[in-house]
Amino acid sequence: MTAAIEILNVEKRFGNVGIIHGLNLSVAQGERHAVIGPNGAGKSTTFNLISGHIAPTSGEIRLNGDVISGLRPFEINRRGLSRSFQVTNVFARMTVWENVRCAVLWATGHRYAFWKNVDDLPEVRQRTAEILDDINLLHRREVPAGLLTYAEQRELEIGITIAGGADVIMLDEPTAGMSHAETERAVALIRRLTEGRTLVIVEHDMSVVFGLADRISVLVYGHIIASGTPDEIRGNPKVREAYLGEEAH
Amino acid sequence: MSVAAPSASDIRPVARSQSLKFYGIWVIVAIGLVVLPVIFSSGGSLTSFSLIGIAIIFALSYNILLGQTGLLSFGHAVYYGLGGFAVVHMMNAVAAHGWPLPLPFIPLVGGLGGFCFAAVIGWVMTKRAGTVFAMISLGIGELVASSSLILRSVFGGESGITTDRTALPHMFGWSFGPQIQVYYLIAFWVMIAAIAMYALTRTPFGRICNAVRDNPERVEFIGYDPHVVRYLSYCFAGLFAGIAGGLTAINFEIANSAYLGAVQSGLVLFATFIGGTAYFFGPILGAILVTYLQLGLTSLTTVWQLYFGIIFIGIVMFAPGGIAGILMMHRPLLRAGTLGTVIPSYLLALLPTLVLVGGVILGIETIAHYTASQGEGNVINLFGIPFNATTPSTWIIAIVTTIGGFLVARMTWRRIVEAWDRAARGARDQGYLA
Ligand SMILES: Nc1ncnc2c1ncn2[C@@H]1O[C@H](COP(=O)(O)OP(=O)(O)OP(=O)(O)O)[C@@H](O)[C@H]1O
Ligand SMILES: [Mg+2]
Numbered sequence: 054m055t056a057a058i059e060i061l062n063v064e065k066r067f068g069n070v071g072i073i074h075g076l077n078l079s080v081a082q083g084e085r086h087a088v089i090g091p092n093g094a095g096k097s098t099t100f101n102l103i104s105g106h107i108a109p110t111s112g113e114i115r116l117n118g119d120v121i122s123g124l125r126p127f128e129i130n131r132r133g134l135s136r137s138f139q140v141t142n143v144f145a146r147m148t149v150w151e152n153v154r155c156a157v158l159w160a161t162g163h164r165y166a167f168w169k170n171v172d173d174l175p176e177v178r179q180r181t182a183e184i185l186d187d188i189n190l191l192h193r194r195e196v197p198a199g200l201l202t203y204a205e206q207r208e209l210e211i212g213i214t215i216a217g218g219a220d221v222i223m224l225d226e227p228t229a230g231m232s233h234a235e236t237e238r239a240v241a242l243i244r245r246l247t248e249g250r251t252l253v254i255v256e257h258d259m260s261v262v263f264g265l266a267d268r269i270s271v272l273v274y275g276h277i278i279a280s281g282t283p284d285e286i287r288g289n290p291k292v293r294e295a296y297l298g299e300e301a302h
Numbered sequence: 303m304s305v306a307a308p309s310a311s312d313i314r315p316v317a318r319s320q321s322l323k324f325y326g327i328w329v330i331v332a333i334g335l336v337v338l339p340v341i342f343s344s345g346g347s348l349t350s351f352s353l354i355g356i357a358i359i360f361a362l363s364y365n366i367l368l369g370q371t372g373l374l375s376f377g378h379a380v381y382y383g384l385g386g387f388a389v390v391h392m393m394n395a396v397a398a399h400g401w402p403l404p405l406p407f408i409p410l411v412g413g414l415g416g417f418c419f420a421a422v423i424g425w426v427m428t429k430r431a432g433t434v435f436a437m438i439s440l441g442i443g444e445l446v447a448s449s450s451l452i453l454r455s456v457f458g459g460e461s462g463i464t465t466d467r468t469a470l471p472h473m474f475g476w477s478f479g480p481q482i483q484v485y486y487l488i489a490f491w492v493m494i495a496a497i498a499m500y501a502l503t504r505t506p507f508g509r510i511c512n513a514v515r516d517n518p519e520r521v522e523f524i525g526y527d528p529h530v531v532r533y534l535s536y537c538f539a540g541l542f543a544g545i546a547g548g549l550t551a552i553n554f555e556i557a558n559s560a561y562l563g564a565v566q567s568g569l570v571l572f573a574t575f576i577g578g579t580a581y582f583f584g585p586i587l588g589a590i591l592v593t594y595l596q597l598g599l600t601s602l603t604t605v606w607q608l609y610f611g612i613i614f615i616g617i618v619m620f621a622p623g624g625i626a627g628i629l630m631m632h633r634p635l636l637r638a639g640t641l642g643t644v645i646p647s648y649l650l651a652l653l654p655t656l657v658l659v660g661g662v663i664l665g666i667e668t669i670a671h672y673t674a675s676q677g678e679g680n681v682i683n684l685f686g687i688p689f690n691a692t693t694p695s696t697w698i699i700a701i702v703t704t705i706g707g708f709l710v711a712r713m714t715w716r717r718i719v720e721a722w723d724r725a726a727r728g729a730r731d732q733g734y735l736a
Pocket of ligand 2: 097098
């Protein structure tokens with residue numbers, strides 16, 4: 054089976070500064086893959102590379118076997134990859150309902166249609182309501198997204214990401230800044246919503262990582278130092294030294 | 303995945319009563335447009351209504367860019383002007399060849415003209431939003447305006463190109479010579495264009511325009527190319543601006559280079575912003591007010607642009623949501639029933655504010671008259687009271703009413719703020735305000 058995501062020897066430099074070097078990563082289809090690493094390791098940059106937000110300086114990225122490096126984000130999204138952002142990135146002046154509905158429109162085939170009444174599309178309405186129900190924001194649907202609480206905005210961020218029905222979901226620190234109870238709820242949500250899909254998640258909370266992930270990759274200074282099952286990662290001395298040890302002090 | 307969420311079926315975004323109310327509004331507007339000239343039948347008001355109607359279409363078309371898609375254009379009059387020229391040439395051709403195309407269909411030609419030019423030039427222009435787009439729009443505006451003076455055969459040079467709207471085939475026995483018939487032609491197109499532009503905001507494309515306005519970066523990650531969205535938006539804005547320009551050409555039976563110049567571009571920006579870009583009806587209010595002021599002020603004072611500037615600065619600074627924003631601010635209070643707490647403070651502020659405004663106007667007019675006119679033009683007629691710009695008493699009255707009015711008005715404005723806080727708290731307690 055071809056890997057959902059395959060990163061081959063990717064390099065990313067910003068000017069003279071090399072942020073990502075010799076990055077190789079493979080995420081199997083249907084796998085829940087966590088990427089961990091210290092602050093500034095390049096986790097978000099890796100997400101930006103995969104999702105087309107930035108182009109690699111060299112190397113190749115494949116989605117389901119097709120080369121996607123160099124494509125624009127919307128082209129990659131249309132091929133079935135959707136990502137969330139570490140810093141909430143929603144449509145602030147539009148309501149919660151509209152935020153999710155916008156994310157549903159392309160996937161339901163309405164594209165740039167300027168001849169259809171958007172309120173008159175049953176499948177769009179149905180799917181929007183389902184997503185809002187999933188992320189527990191149905192009762193807040195008329196509120197402008199900019200006025201939501203922080204935790205609600207994070208949930209909306211996830212909702213927008215999954216609304217298009219992409220097979221590959223990438224979440225960048227979805228639980229950052231959440232309370233313990235909120236985190237638990239969010240993890241249950243992520244587990245349920247990504248059932249049967251491929252998930253790549255960046256997360257600092259180790260209990261979340263080890264509870265959720267099938268496989269874990271450890272990124273340090275723009276390079277993956279280890280990749281394996283949670284047990285393998287826990288037992289890996291290089292990881293303990295470079296990352297987990299640092300966490301423990 | 304196939305099981306619908308239990309509450310999903312409860313969600314009806316548009317309730318029946320709401321859509322009834324919606325159609326009701328359009329019907330009322332249509333009736334209003336029909337009876338308006340019956341109530342105000344003087345030639346002057348017919349001309350005013352015609353111009354206001356055109357301004358409404360133009361401002362709404364501008365808001366497709368500014369309010370819906372977040373594109374600030376300084377050259378929107380290009381499409382208005384090209385629509386006007388397209389119409390004039392078409393009318394002359396129809397008259398010359400005897401084509402069976404009656405006048406009511408002619409504005410479409412203007413729309414087509416605006417649309418085509420936008421379609422050709424828009425792709426490059428809309429690559430970037432923000433400052434880049436604003437600057438390019440300014441450049442294109444200047445470019446087209448100056449070429450219009452060079453390409454004499456197309457644009458008729460300084461004098462423009464004239465036409466005769468009665469030379470076209472008549473329809474329903476209407477020659478469209480009398481202004482009343484032109485008014486009804488314009489009113490018809492105002493309805494068509496306004497409904498079409500409103501409908502456009504309610505389509506998938508219209509919703510994505512708003513998303514591009516709010517956050518073009520994120521739009522790319524939900525499958526959309528913001529460039530395409532901006533481009534389509536630009537083409538639609540050009541289309542409706544062209545219809546407005548075409549109606550102007552029909553109304554005046556001429557198109558000239560002033561139609562596509564910077565002044566016209568500035569006016570539409572001004573009207574749209576004053577009316578308020580966040581609501582569909584905002585630009586309509588702005589177009590009515592600005593056209594009315596323009597028609598009224600130009601005959602009253604030589605420095606009417608100064609007043610425009612003051613109003614514009616005032617809105618930008620104190621009410622960035624425009625008139626529509628100010629009106630809609632009161633909706634939660636109205637729902638919560640706390641509007642009654644603010645109304646008295648408004649009434650209290652009215653008189654001192656009017657005194658202040660009167661003082662400022664007198665001051666401006668006095669200075670304008672004193673510096674601009676020598677000798678006999680020194681008498682200013684303000685609210686029916688004659689003032690002589692050269693006598694010291696006029697200056698003293700202006701200064702006293704301005705300063706005194708301001709000091710008293712400021713106290714009453716504070717009361718408004720306090721009353722607002724109370725009313726808003728009431729509305730918030732009842733959940734009508736976030
Ligand atoms: N556009 C850019 N230009 C220059 N440097 C950048 C750019 N984007 C990221 N960097 C740098 O790349 C490094 C990695 O950043 P990145 O955001 O990927 O880290 P991260 O692993 O996601 O960290 P965190 O855990 O804090 O989110 C940082 O040093 C950052 O300053
Ligand atoms: Mg990061």
